[in-house]
Structure formats: structure tokens, C-alpha cells
Amino acid sequence: MFTMTLKMGLRSIGNTNFDRYYKRSFTNSGCDANPYRIVFFDDFSESTLNTAYWKPYQNATPPLDQIWVCDDNPGYLFLPENAIVNYGMLHLKTTKLASPLSFECEDPEPPHNTITVTRKYSCGWVQTVSGPPGSQGCFQQGKFSIRAKIPNNVQNTIGAYWFFGWANELDVVEVCQPDCDEMQSNRWLYVKNPTQEPPDCNAENTQFEWPRDDNIGNIYAFRIYTLEWTPFKFVISVDGVVKRTFHRFYEIDGSGNITHPLECEDLPANQPTQVWEHIAWYTLFNHYMDLIMSVGIKNTGNSTAGGEMLVDWVKVEQRTSATVEGQGTTPDFICEGEQEVFQVGGEIAPNSILGWTVSSNLEIVSTNTAQGTVTVTPAGIVNSYPGPGWIEAKIANPACCLGHNIKKNIWAGRPATPQVSVYKTCNYILLNIENYSSDNTYQWQMLTNGFSYEVYNNGKNLYITISPPTQQPASIAYRLIATNPCGSTSIINGLTTLPCNTWRLNVYPNPTSTIANVELVNFTQDDLNQNLKIYLIDAHFNVKKSTPVTQLTETLDVSDVELGYHYIFTVVNGENVISDEFIIQH
Template identity: 25%
Template sequence: MTNKISLNTDDHVTISNGILNLELSANNPTYTYVDENGVPQTITRKYSQGMIHSRNTEEGGWSIAKMGCYKFAKFTTRMRFPKSKKVNASFWFFGAGNEIDVFELFDGTNGHVRSSIHQWNIIAPDGVTHAEYALNYELGKLAEKFHIWELNWTPYKITWSLDGKIFRTFYRYYQLQVTENNHDKRACLVGLECADIPQGETEIWELNGWYSFATRPIDVTMGMGILDTPNGDEKVEIDWIKIEQRPNMQITVSDETPCVGEPITIMASVTDQIAEWKVSDNLEIISIDENILTVVGNQDGTLGWVEATVIGNNIELPEGNWNKLGYSTNDEFDKNSIPFHNFSYNCHDTPIKIKKEILIGKPAAPILENNIRPCLLSGGFDIWVNQNQVLAPNTIYNWSAISDATILEKDSSVWITPSLSLENDFFKYQLEMTNDCGSSTFDEEVFFPKCKNNSDFPVLIIYPNPVQDLLHFQLKKTNYEIIEPSDSPFLIVKSETGEVVLRGELGEVLHAIDIASWAQGNYKISYQINGMLFSEGFS
């Protein structure tokens, strides 16, 4: 790919210490190609620079094969910009005349960002062929550290986020609101969520150009642009890029909590393929009729699963949706194709799997959680059943303590006030669960840790955890004598791959370390006191 001043070349895309770098240099690159007449042509530019994209659509056409790779998804990246006014960075999408810019026209010295939606394929009565919906933002000193950018593109809106905070929303549906003040009427179109649209509402406005985005896949691109003579050391640093899509296919289960021997029907829908089925060992397949599966459970009190697989998230969209330059809602978009508009699409022929869990018979062993802490500052702690698991809707819970403690039952949770004699020992308890298929009893235990205030050793405090930009840590004295820095433990910080990223003296001083340039992941601080090895993790 080229422009009037630079060439995008493979050798300017590098990886160092787990970070992908898009680099820039003034090396007068050349590129030779054969034109449409079969004549070799050579072009020379002043600069080489790096760019990455999922599929090159700049020179593409209007067939599905020449469009981008994605339609409807959440696109997220963690990256850092060059601190320069002479180059800009961009995270954008293009395909078949549609363009979405998460950001462009970036000024690395003052945080100027422009987010845009372009449509290069319109046919307007006044002859205009390009529409842009752009907004400018001042989002702070973005070149100082890594930031997480996100574009969430759904069938009814697009949102832009920086470090988890939405800074722009572009809606498909709008409602006209008219206000009157001293006989002065004002009209405003207010964006709507799907849930905000009342059933049967007829006064809803829809953005005329939305169908263009609903039917044409686009390409993911990250790169730089040259605004002035660059310094030569500018680069875009990318820690990771993540693309998440909802599967088009859906599976429904007639009963997620059947008793043993009761037949269950599972159906795969919203797919133009015949799904491949797999089931867990405690389910027996009775019949398969294309995308309808019938099974029966054969092991009481167990958790089973069914899984449907198709190849690719790429339901074929009618070719008529992109067969001409420009769109007209009167003739380009066949109403018969509208049901296809709301599906995610990608160009990867990879297995797409959906799994559903099924509880067979009486309750299975539950996932239990607690908030126990040393020293019981709240006087006790809670134990509860995690509700993000398959549970019969009418399950009854009965809690009882085996160890010395008082309990207060609250349906699927219980408050425990243990005897202090249990410190540094296990609190043991029993949970009985009952549903329509029977009862199950589970003996469980939770370790009651020794109160750290009584420890002979200082405690390493790390905050915040997970860390944002600055890592703070300190040895906190309990009844331990202060360690002088010259005699303090030696610390080592390692990544989850074992790479040593920091060494130093620990002491009992507060450490503040800038980790903005570190790759995301899990880390561990290790140190020794009196020959004993200790470690604490953070992410």
C-alpha cells in the first residue's frame, strides 16, 4: 500500500519484548508492479512505514471477496502513540465505501483525537458522494503511556471507549423530541437503545445510511500518517488487538434441569449449515434430525453439556446488498435480505462452537465462594453459591456448621461467625441442596487464616491490584523491627514467562514504579526474610 510520500513495508513492522512496533524511516523505498496494460512500473517514496490490516480493501471492489473481514464485533487494542506533531496514528476500518475511525488526526503533544464515520458511497440529490459524521476530542496526554481503545459495533449503535469509558455513541434509531419555551419550539433527535423503543411505536427515525454499514464487511487497520518532516524515531507500539464476535448460531434447550431419563430437545438455529453435535459422557443421544438433537441424561446429580459446531461466522449475505456503487434505500436493499443484516460476519473459516450446560437430576456439586479475610474485621464472613452455574429454579438450600461457629442462613448464602480457636485451621460445614429430582449433601471446608497482625514477619502490601499505571508496594511492619535499607531483603519482579523485569532493595519504604510500558499480564514480586522465601502476585 502506498501514498504520495511513503510506502508501507513489511520490514517496518517488528516485534520486541512482546510489543508490536509500527516504525518509520526516511530510506527512499521503491516498489515495482505491473500495471493494467502489462507494463512494469516503479514508484519511489521518501519514507517507509509500518501498517497492519486484516485484509487490504483499499483497492477492493464490491464483491464479498474484496470487502473487509468483519461485520459487527467488539474491537479492542492496547497501544501507545508517538509523542509528535509530525506524524499521526490511526485505528480505523474500511470496506466497500464504509469507514469507521476509532481515532485519526492524532496530535501526540496535546491529545487531539478525531473520531469519524465516513460513507464514500452515497448518492445524494445535490450530487454529494461523501458523508462524514465526525467529532473532535481532547482526551489528555495520550502519548505518555499505553491506553486501551475499544470500538463496539452492534446492529443498532456504535460506541467508542478509552480505558473503559465511553466517549462517543452513534445510534441507528432516533426519536424526535420537541420542546417549547416562550412560544419558541425546538426539535431534537435523541438516540435510542433498542430497549428504549416502545412496542408499536411509529414515530421512530432511522439513519438513512445505516444499512450500508449493516451489509458490508470492513477491514481492520492500524498505522501512521506523515504530517511534517518526522524525527525518524516515531513509532506506534501495540501490546495486543482483540476481536470479539457473538456467534450467529444459537442453540436452545427444552429443559436445562431434567431428571434422569427425561428426554431433552436441543435445536440449533440462525445458521445455514447443518451443525455437528457433541455431548458429554453422561448424556445419551436418542436422535439427530439435522439441527434438532434429542438426548437423555443417565447419571444422577451430574453436570452435562451439548456442543454444536459450524464452520465460520459467515452466513452468506445476498449479493444484491453490494452490487452497485452508492446506495438507495428504494432499490439496493431487498427487504427479503433484512433478516441477515443483524448477524456478525467474519472471513475466517474457523470452527464456531456453542456449548450449553445441562444439570441432570438432583443438584450437582456447587461452585462456592467466600469473602473470608484474616482478623475478621467484619466479625465474620459470607459463603455463597455462585449463581453463574446451572441450578434448578426451585432449589432449596440448608446450611449447617460442623466446626465451632454460629451461622445465619440466607437461602443460597450463609453468614459465619467462627470461634477464634479456628484461626489457622479449617472451618468445616455442610450444605444440603434439594430440587424436584432429589437431594444432595456436600461437606465443605474453608481455611481460616491466621491474623497477619500477629505475624512475626512484615506483610508485603501491593496496590492497586490489578495495577493501572503506577505499581505501589511496601513491607508493612506488624511486630517486626524496621529493616534498614542496607540490610533489607532483595526483591525480584518476574513476568509470567519468567522474565526478570525489576530488581532492587525492598526495605520498608513505599515503592512507586511506572509500569505503563510493561506488557499486560501476571507478575510476581519475590523476596526473602530470615532465609524464608515469600512472593506476592499482581496483574
């Protein structure tokens, strides 16, 4: 509960930045050590927006939203046709209306006369399904990430990823205004009479904000924006890099100076502690917010429109002990013709399980609501096409209106047919299993004698040594067997060796001052018939002399060549052949 002790500060950072701290008694119920698990994910792979999760906001037909329609700012409407799913992306667009729309409504400013407003543009807005803006909200705490591309300034379009509800507003990212290319985050609080303890949230509210701009490099590329919201702080990150941390509790000394923010670990568990709480956290710690993605017109006086914000996926993670677990001896596999029982672990009550779903290569045999279990068997297709599958439980979740979806990945059937890539030189061949799985064991068998080989990387690679190198291609055959608890899959493949380039250029005497004899080793008459030339080059690869090759030993006069290190060089069948270095001295 709040005490009657208050510290306040006012300062200006762009807009008025209102800092107020309430001293209160707080009992820490403990730090949540459970891992973050994905409870919701949408990659917009369906052909239309999934309205079980998302609601496009619109305010162009009665009942009109008085805030957005009657206010002269922002000067545009939100219409569902500006939020579409296409090519695996959510597209939030801005468009210019074919003809302006006019509305009569009550002026939000006193004396609240009836006014007429005209709108020339429409924009896209999508939010979670809990209700209209200002409703209770969908989420309370968690880690919320989107991968999105913000529209650039030249498109006259503002893109935003933000939260709003009874916990007021928290902006994760939008392009800072006016013309700049940085990311702005903000916490908005709407209260009346904030000097009262606690503040009054009724009647006409006073608005406070805590904006901040950060340079994140190219804000107009696809980036991953994340809000982590805990009972003690919110953290905003871009591509995994923390950009802003806003704490709830602080320690303040006797002179009124903040010494440091308090993390959960700084507060003793299960006993009252006196702390200073920032006013920005009023409503944030015990209310809900909706996740919102939207675009707007930057300058309604500008005639251009047509920008869009692209969203690749949305992911919600929350700390939970819930897991889907198999009861069998091989809980990560389910074999052809077998039935396996799965349950939700982590102290989850069976009656909180809302339902089960499985991947297309699995089938649900039965469910037991009293025990909270599901019995699953492979579908018929697994016999011919084994592969990865999953089992998902939907659990009632008071902190997420979309429920709590916990997925377990399993393998259905025998191992998939191994896919092997080959890299060859004339000295060795390297085989690599492209679809390697650590859940399988692999056995390589050489079916051709005369070659040494070595298996490494837990069976992922086979290294075959070609010794001595061959001048003619040779054939090699091998068998690869992949095994898991459901059985084995094998392949037999053949391949050929690469012939080695065995040409050599020997130069003697070394050192020399007058004559350099060049011996062409392993060259054939067919090689000589290619109009070969040998070149004398220096250490910087400058050509000093050349001569046609007519026999397997040629002679070069080097008496007029400067002293130093030199080489003999030629090209045969498109391959470069170079001698060892030799010295010319006078």
C-alpha cells in the first residue's frame, strides 16, 4: 500500500518529463526462475488475417470513435482494407481516399459544440482481440517481439509498434518526429491530480510522457523489436541489443538523490520492504495492455500517401513451468503403428487445458480431460515419409488473452533418407550429411576396397583419402545407415575421384648465371601440341622472357636478366603450373 511520502521532480526533455516517486511498502513474492517459453506465434502464413488473434481497427462507420474522428489531429481514418496478409507478411498501408469523407461529431474540446471534420486518408491498424482501444487489454507481462520493416520518411507514413489498455500506453518503436531517422520509445501515463496518493484516474486526465530517441542504425530495414515487461522493469531491445530499461523501484538517499534502481534480486522475498516507486508504473504493474501495430500519415497537408509497414512475425514469450512431456520410454519419438501418451507438466491443473492440436503427420486418438493427457499416433503418411512433427497444448492463461500454447517437437517414424553433399579434390573426398540430426546414430560403410577413410563430427562427415593421387577417375561406393528408436534408413551411393594435376617444372642449375634448363615432368606429346609457352617471371610476377615449348626439356638464356628470385610458369589444359623458385646471379 502507498504511504503519504512523496518526492517529485519536473524537467524538460523534448516534452515535459514528469518524475515522481511514491514511497510504499512492497512485498516481493519471489523472482520467477522459470524460463521464457513461446506462448503465441504468428508468421502470417495464412492467406488472410487470422481474426481469432487479430482485430483490424476501423472508425469510419458509427459508432464513431470520438477521439480519432473528431479531433483535427491526426486527420485520417483507420480502415480494415489497409491491413492485409500477403506473401507471408502483414501489410499495414496508408492510402489516399478516392474522395474525402466528412463527419459531424462533438468537439472534444469545451464547449463541445457539434463540428464537421473531413478526412482524406485511411491507414491500417491491427491489435489483439481483447477489445477496442481503452479496453482491459490482452497481456500482462512477458516478452513481446516482432520482426518488422518501418516505412521510411519519404513515404509520408509513420509506423508504430505499441501497447495500450487499462495500463495506459507504452510505445516500443516509432520513427521520432519531426524529420529524423532514429527510433523513439515512450511511456504514456494518463492521471488526474497526480499529487494525490494514489493518483486519481477518473474524469479528465492529465497526460505525462517519458520519450527517448535512440540511433539504431538503419531503422528502415527489417529489425526485431522486443519489449520485455516484468513486475520490476520494462526493457526495449532491437535485434537482441538493449536500448532502454525503465525500472519500477528505486533507492533514494536522505537528500532525495536516486542511488540506483532496484532489481527483483535486490528485494528480500516474502517480507515488506520500503521502496520508492516511479509514477510511470502506476497502472502498469496490475493492468493489461493490447499489442498494436499501426501506421499513420506523417503530414496530412502533404498530398502523398502509399507507404506501408511490413511485419514478418509476432512472438509472445512468458515465464512458465509448463511443458508437454511424453510418458513413454522414447518421449521424443513416435513410431509407426504405436500410440504414445503426452501430458502437460509443470504444476498445470488438468482442467486448465483448453485443447490439443498436432501436426499433419500425427493423429489424436483420444484425450483424457480428468488427467490432462492426449494419446497420439502417427498418420499413415509417416510410413513412407517420416519427418518432424509436434504436439501442442492450449492452456488457460490469465496473462495472455490468446491462451498459452506450449509445443513439443517430436520425430515421427524412422530417420529421414540421408541427404549427402560431396566435396572433392584429387587428394581427398569429403562427404557431409545435410539433414543431420543429433537424435540419430550414423554408420558409414565403404563398399570399395583400397581407400582409407575416417568418420568424424559424430558421424556427420566421412573423409576419404586418395593416396596416391590418380591420373584417371576411379569409382567409389559407400553405404550410409541412419538409425533412431523407430528403426533405420539407408542409402547406397557411388562417386568418382578427380584426376590430379601431376605436371611439374624443374629448373636447373640453381642458382644459375647464364643458362636455365627447364624440365617438363609428366607432360605428354598431346600437352606439347597445345602450343605451350614457358614464361620466366620475377618475384613480382612480371614476365621477363618467354619461349615456345617443342620438347620436354627447354633452355632459356638468362644472362641478360637481372639477379634475384625467379620462376618458370606455363598454362596447360587451363591449369597454371609454376616451378619452385630459383636464383639468377651474375
